[in-house]
Amino acid sequence: MNEIRNVNVQNMIKSYLKDVKKALPDWLKEKKEHKEILTDLEEHIWQKASELSGNNEPTEESVKLAIEQMGKPETIAKEYKRRGEPKVYITKEMWPVYIKVLCIVFAVIFGLQILGLIISALTELVNFWDMIGGLIAGIQNGLLFSFTIVTIIFVVLSMEGYFPEDFQSKKDQKKQRELIELAAEEGLPISRTGKLMKPFIKPIGEIIGGGIAIIFGLIFLIQPFPAVIFFPEFLLLLRGFGLIWLIEGCLNISRGIIGNHHPEKHQVIHGFLILVKLSAVPLLIILMNQPEIFPIYSEMWVPVGIPVELYDTYRGIVAVVIVIVCLTTLEDFYRIFKLQKYKY
């Protein structure tokens, strides 16, 4: 009798877990994890049922009550689907993939329409304007249709709680895990949730860029060219700019050496870079107000400065340069802000 009861109890739990499994979203069913979820639920039901039956052998009644208190399989599944940050019906996580898919589909439609146009132009005697009209109508209908279909698919995927990584093959997922492990060993940026973050700098690029800035900085500082072909005041300003480039180059190289580590150090360096870049502004203002020292030559290597009638144009150009220098600091401010998310 007891055995029959045990079988009944086990069947009740099995049937409930089967219903939960059926209701779970597909992205979860494809992962080994779903087995663990079912194990946890089963363990929970057994414990609850034992407790309800007074810490004795679970009875049919106690198991039934325990299952009731677990909630409907659909409710549990709904909680698993509640995933991602909503963004206009498509989750924030799926949004970049949605845009990418739309762009690819649009590009394919556009390409096919153009191909169709070329083929019809070569094979049929169609009026030019009719062809253009057909092309525009074709593109318009194609885009509208594909936009609708792609959007519906992504809304459904978002409602089911899919994330982009759920579409990766097991091989790609393994590769990704290995990459993350490697990144962790090398101290590369990994998000709080264990995902590989986009590197915030390209070290080689920073080192090369910094090296070039140092070379130019040194040339301006040492001035290995005949001094007579420049006004002395201009040479002095050139040294100032050389010093700025030299410091900027050194700071960029140090960022390259630090690499994708220590975001807080990068933030400090960006702070210095802002100061260094802005220190060029007073020098540019001096240059703007002294058009007569700018090296314009009347004859062979004899500097005469900017002609008086071009003073306004010259000042306008230097003012634009000042604005550009100030605008380049915005990039540093943006990077300081962006690096904040790498600090946790």
Next chain:
Amino acid sequence: MIKKVKGLDPEFKEYASKVESEINRGISTICILSIINGSPENGIHGYQISKDLEEQTNYMLIIEEGTLYPLLRKLEEDGLIKSYREEGGRRRKYYSLTTYGKKVFNYLSGFYSKLIEAIGPLFDVNVNLNQDRYLFCPMCANKIKLTNTELKFCDACGYNLENDLSTRGLKNE
């Protein structure tokens, strides 16, 4: 709560039950974090969390027990909690807070405490916060334990707490 009551107007019951679930959703997350926070060092398993949740909230905050696991999975995915499965035996999964989870919990706990203190009068309820043991950051409401002897700044928003501590005679040098 209302779901259990029989013989009610279905429209009223459905509406009240819906709002009740919405209120419970956010609160249960904070309560679960609180239970995990108060758990032993080796963590706490799912069944115990659900049991503690019922008992410690005097059977007022009841969630469908099966929905606890998706919630725990989400908290783990968000990096607030970590888990391990016990070797052998019942192979239960034990959960504990991560450092980040502790930071988030302290903030949410402070915010929630200040919130119920503030909305208390709306429901003719008097809430007394335990200000002897905790300081609530005046800037962000983060809940800060006063046992921390190196306390100078709020660890959530960086607010300088020295003035607030000195007015309470607790200035840390």
